[in-house]
Amino acid sequence: MLDPYKIREDFPILKRKINNNPLIYFDNAATSQKPKQVIDTIKNFYENHNANVHRAVHTLSQEASELYEKAHEEVANFINANGMEEIVFVRGTTEAINLVAYAWGLPNLKKGDEVLVSLMEHHSNIVPWEILSKLTGFNVKYIEVNADGTLNYKAFENMISNKTKIVCISQVSNFSGVINDVKRVARVAHEHGALTIVDGAQSVPHLPINVKDLDVDFLAFSGHKMLGPTGIGALYGKREIFEEMSPFQGGGEMIREVSFNQVTERCSITWNDLPWKFEAGTPNICGGVGLMEAVKYLRKLGMENVKAHECMLTEYAMRRMQECQKVKIYGPTDASVKCGIIPFNVEGSSSHDVALFLDNYGIMIRSGLHCAQPLHEIFKLESSARASFYIYNTREEVDRFIEVLKEIEQV
Amino acid sequence: MVAIEDYVARIEETCGKEKDFIVIFKYDKKEQTVAKILKKAKIEKSISAIIFELTFKNVSFRLYGTGKAIFRNLKDKSELQNVLADLLL
Numbered sequence: 246m247l248d249p250y251k252i253r254e255d256f257p258i259l260k261r262k263i264n265n266n267p268l269i270y271f272d273n274a275a276t277s278q279k280p281k282q283v284i285d286t287i288k289n290f291y292e293n294h295n296a297n298v299h300r301a302v303h304t305l306s307q308e309a310s311e312l313y314e315k316a317h318e319e320v321a322n323f324i325n326a327n328g329m330e331e332i333v334f335v336r337g338t339t340e341a342i343n344l345v346a347y348a349w350g351l352p353n354l355k356k357g358d359e360v361l362v363s364l365m366e367h368h369s370n371i372v373p374w375e376i377l378s379k380l381t382g383f384n385v386k387y388i389e390v391n392a393d394g395t396l397n398y399k400a401f402e403n404m405i406s407n408k409t410k411i412v413c414i415s416q417v418s419n420f421s422g423v424i425n426d427v428k429r430v431a432r433v434a435h436e437h438g439a440l441t442i443v444d445g446a447q448s449v450p451h452l453p454i455n456v457k458d459l460d461v462d463f464l465a466f467s468g469h470k471m472l473g474p475t476g477i478g479a480l481y482g483k484r485e486i487f488e489e490m491s492p493f494q495g496g497g498e499m500i501r502e503v504s505f506n507q508v509t510e511r512c513s514i515t516w517n518d519l520p521w522k523f524e525a526g527t528p529n530i531c532g533g534v535g536l537m538e539a540v541k542y543l544r545k546l547g548m549e550n551v552k553a554h555e556c557m558l559t560e561y562a563m564r565r566m567q568e569c570q571k572v573k574i575y576g577p578t579d580a581s582v583k584c585g586i587i588p589f590n591v592e593g594s595s596s597h598d599v600a601l602f603l604d605n606y607g608i609m610i611r612s613g614l615h616c617a618q619p620l621h622e623i624f625k626l627e628s629s630a631r632a633s634f635y636i637y638n639t640r641e642e643v644d645r646f647i648e649v650l651k652e653i654e655q656v
Numbered sequence: 657m658v659a660i661e662d663y664v665a666r667i668e669e670t671c672g673k674e675k676d677f678i679v680i681f682k683y684d685k686k687e688q689t690v691a692k693i694l695k696k697a698k699i700e701k702s703i704s705a706i707i708f709e710l711t712f713k714n715v716s717f718r719l720y721g722t723g724k725a726i727f728r729n730l731k732d733k734s735e736l737q738n739v740l741a742d743l744l745l
Contacts, residue, residue, distance in 0.1 A: 264722050305694050593727070595676060595726075597670055597678060597726055598718060598726060599723055601678070601718070601720055601726055602707065602720075604720075604722065604724070605706060605707065605720055605721070605722050612670075613670055614671050615672050618671075628670065628671075656701075656703055656707070
């Protein structure tokens with residue numbers, strides 16, 4: 246087991262007081278806090294190594310290039326990918342999904358094809374497919390969710406067909422924390438000749454991930470939810486699929502050659518090697534280096550330990566929340582089938598009221614629809630409050646959270 | 657000329673069907689702003705003198721001592737701005 250009290254010493258922000266109360270940060274599903282190791286790495290990069298990467302011969306550029314490439318390798322190792330050729334750095338999960346939608350979907354999806362999307366998806370795994378379907382005419386079909394928020398695998402297996410070209414699914418729901426069996430989804434998809442794109446925004450920071458074992462085709466995730474800086478994330482893709490795909494955006498860095506042909510009076514272009522083919526323009530170099538440090542930090546803790554700690558906190562928090570008469574928790578009550586996310590409401594108060602009340606006591610949670618409106622409609626909710634945990638949260642913080650929830654019930 | 661922007665840092669319109677408005681008052685003026693509002697609005701309920709259920713011209717809202725307020729059941733942002741103008745100016 247990891248020691249959250251020792252971990253907390255690495256997070257300067259956790260020493261802050263908010264409204265004269267110690268900060269309790271339970272909004273980790275939105276973004277995580279950053280350890281001083283990541284903050285120092287960013288500072289050190291700009292103070293000592295900053296330069297543009299690739300195609301320069303000077304020392305600083307060599308150092309920056311080496312660090313940036315190492316960052317890809319570190320992220321590849323973290324999810325057991327075959328190498329940095331399978332890791333494209335992007336702004337975050339949303340950009341990663343859009344990259345797949347446009348670079349793979351645009352040339353491969355046509356009228357009569359089907360794209361299956363689960364109803365528990367974050368809007369970022371719904372909207373790109375809906376936009377693209379208007380351009381090429383394919384059909385988007387939605388996979389049902391059971392009453393407890395789990396995926397209806399039977400419905401999925403009944404609706405998939407040879408028309409299905411790609412299945413879009415999150416590994417962990419950002420609303421309920423439910424863990425989906427994406428290995429099963431990928432196996433069924435492959436049996437029908439379809440690919441899978443997995444939204445790993447809520448899973449990669451919290452669970453041990455082995456893309457070879459899961460056998461998914463694409464995995465998208467964000468650095469800022471896993472102790473890294475904002476504006477950096479990664480898209481894993483199987484090398485053979487990446488090789489067949491055309492670039493997402495055009496510009497510098499992603500080309501090998503742009504040559505003007507005097508006869509045709511056009512430029513002929515050859516693409517750069519993977520992963521640079523998908524990284525047009527000057528990338529977020531420092532973000533990548535910061536993400537590398539975040540990954541190192543998590544690897545040192547051990548992802549099995551991260552998972553066990555969050556599972557313990559979730560189970561404890563859900564048990565204690567049941568002491569509150571007016572608190573209703575949504576989704577499965579078995580902590581072992583979910584990550585550290587608890588959606589709830591307090592009878593008689595709106596989710597925003599609950600969040601503002603908790604904020605008054607220094608407790609940060611999220612309220613609203615969490616970019617998962619279809620799932621809220623299934624649960625017949627106008628909005629929900631969401632507490633989400635990470636490595637630095639403690640049982641004492643949960644106890645304080647429960648105390649304040651009990652106060653809200655009295656209002 | 658004093659404007660509501662002198663007191664209000666940000667207005668968040670919540671997503672979904674509820675369409676609540678959360679008003680975040682300027683941090684350095686929050687005590688002054690809270691006092692101003694408490695002077696004009698009717699206090700329906702006070703919780704530990706840090707959270708207040710208030711009504712003002714048939715609009716009910718909740719005000720937090722931390723300098724935030726949540727307004728419900730308003731038609732749109734312009735109605736909110738009118739209420740804020742009456743409360744603050």
